[in-house]
Amino acid sequence: MESRLLLVDDDEVFGAVMARALARRGFMVNWAREGAQALQLARQHHPTHAVLDLRLLEGESGLDLIEPLREINPSIRIVVLTGYASIATAIDAIKLGAAYYLPKPVDADAIVRAFGHAPGGGETAVPVTEAEPLSVRRLEWEHIQRVLAEHGGNISAAARSLNMHRRTLQRKLGKRAVNR
Incomplete structure (x- = not known):
């Protein structure tokens, strides 16, 4: 096929x-x-x-x-x-x-x-090797994205949850994702 x-x-x-x-x-x-x-x-x-x-x-x-x-x-x-x-x-x-x-x-x-990975098969979704640990800036970016998703994309609610000013969060989100 x-x-x-x-x-x-x-x-x-x-x-x-x-x-x-x-x-x-x-x-x-x-x-x-x-x-x-x-x-x-x-x-x-x-x-x-x-x-x-x-x-x-x-x-x-x-x-x-x-x-x-x-x-x-x-x-x-x-x-x-x-x-x-x-x-x-x-x-x-x-x-x-x-x-x-x-x-x-x-x-x-x-x-x-x-394409060889099974859907939902437990593999790591974003490959990260142990030789390359994530930086603090990258971990912060990941955490912000998770909290933002938990609040349905609502920046004000995410900022409150992160104990951060809304404008500060908007500035952080306006930047490109941090590489490892």
């Missing part, structure tokens, strides 16, 4: 490079830049694999595509990519049925390896 892959990413350069790289690894790739286009392609081609960017244009989330894709093909293997990695979103992705969650930058070989 051929492997049909749906790539959903709004970044023109990344999408083009990744589509070519995954095609060289044996996948028949369809690339969408937004959610509606992705679901249309999925209905037409019934992908066996999907690579979803977490944040798409105009506030769309790749997480919102997981359930509809699983309705189209219950055995689809889904990997979620993000430039804004956090434990909270990794947990959400895995709970929704993604096989794996990878922080960007990522290469095609890592994506192909990630």
